[in-house]
Amino acid sequence: MKAIVQDVYGSADVLRLAEVDRPAPRDDEVLVRVHAAGVDAGVWHLMTGLPRLLRPAYGLRRPRHRTPGMDLAGRVEAVGRNVTRFRPGDEVFGIGRGTFAEYACAPERKLAPKPAGLTFEQAAAVPASALTALQALRDRGQVRPGAKVLVIGAAGGVGTYAVQLARALGAEVTGVCSTGKTALVRSIGADHVVDYTREDITDGTRRYDLILDIAGNRRLSRLRRALTPTGTLVLVGGDGGPWLGGTDRLLRAPLLSAVVRQRLRVLVSAERHQDLLVLTGLIESGRVTPVVDRTYPLEETPEAIRRLADRRALGKVVVTVVSSRAST
Missing domain, CATH: 3.40.50.720 (NAD(P)-binding Rossmann-like Domain)
Known part of the structure; x- marks a missing residue:
């Protein structure tokens, strides 16, 4: 599958598009075909390895996880044997691992059904x-x-x-x-x-x-x-x-x-399924609407992160992996 990878810490210049193995979900995880992935400050910190005080958690000399990205929205491809809330074909959003890729794994407890009425790009702008x-x-x-x-x-x-x-x-x-x-x-x-x-x-x-x-x-x-x-x-x-x-x-x-x-x-935020459902209720009632600044195709992920880092974005920047037209 195609994914954005990095082998060293640095600016967005260290990111590149590569072919990597598709991940396999653990027992409590869901494999998601990623349609869109949000860009947030956490992605920048993990890419740069800054602040250095936190590198024991990121990886001392190089990123522990080669593919960045946390927010995602997409369709369930496969589920681990202990997963009960989702099945293949379900549309979901939430927090995963290595989401700037065609497929990514996410714990069941960090996912929820995609809010009705949102595109995948809008849904990917929500979680983190x-x-x-x-x-x-x-x-x-x-x-x-x-x-x-x-x-x-x-x-x-x-x-x-x-x-x-x-x-x-x-x-x-x-x-x-x-x-x-x-x-x-x-x-x-x-x-x-x-x-x-x-x-x-x-x-x-x-x-x-x-x-x-x-x-x-x-x-x-x-x-x-x-x-x-x-x-x-x-x-x-x-x-x-x-x-x-x-x-x-x-x-x-x-x-x-x-x-x-x-x-x-x-604040140390927690990635909880229950709170994703709270947000879904507020979104579906019209009281909260995702603000998407701009979308970039997967191969332009470095530019998406530059836009975030330069503080040019109004709301969220989103990386589109599968176009909305192709996903219908």
Whole structure:
């Protein structure tokens, strides 16, 4: 089968299209014929091996898994002997392993039926980013109806879901983004939009019950100035140098939270079948819609990742493996 592979860490230049063996599902796994695969920040981290602090998990000298990619949408090709929820031919979406390929394996517990009405490309844009947004708001942020929520990074993959999910949960939402992305953030339901190139949202003049800082690098002291006295900050990733990559901020937040009234939380998202079903319900009811920035064919995966890394994307970038026309 055709797949994108890499043998060393580096920029998108290390990726190439190659012929590899088709994977075989383990007892609790599903083999999926991939129609589309989402591109997210996790893919970039695994490709570059950054931050280096986490390389024991990625692979010390080279990637442990040659084929990148986690999000997927496609049709079930085969199932392991312990799989009970799916059978060949089912349309699914979720989290797999090595999804920038014609076939990929995924644990049964990380898959769900594809939401009705979505194309495979739209469905592939959902799993990792929407799960992150849902768990940041509902579980770590414990958002309540009427709460004032600030989403920093509102135009990205996670941010576009966070804005919509916060609205669906009854919050008043302010989205923060750059100048060229304000129209998108407003169109997906933000009550207020702030252009961070023109306004400093952490100057202390406005306060929020919950702040989601998505892959930011603002100091905790400045973010706390924008919180109510008992508000909650949820850090979703972080930016930084090649060794720590913002993990120092993630480590400091819980320590500081123990001695202040404000709650400073770090999100470690979980890839759960049950939460995929929650997202499916919100999508099928029309309260959440995937925002797909652009699609690229499999052989142009490096360019798709460059678009993500350069922060040009509005919403999610998706790699198409089987065209929608061919899949019907």
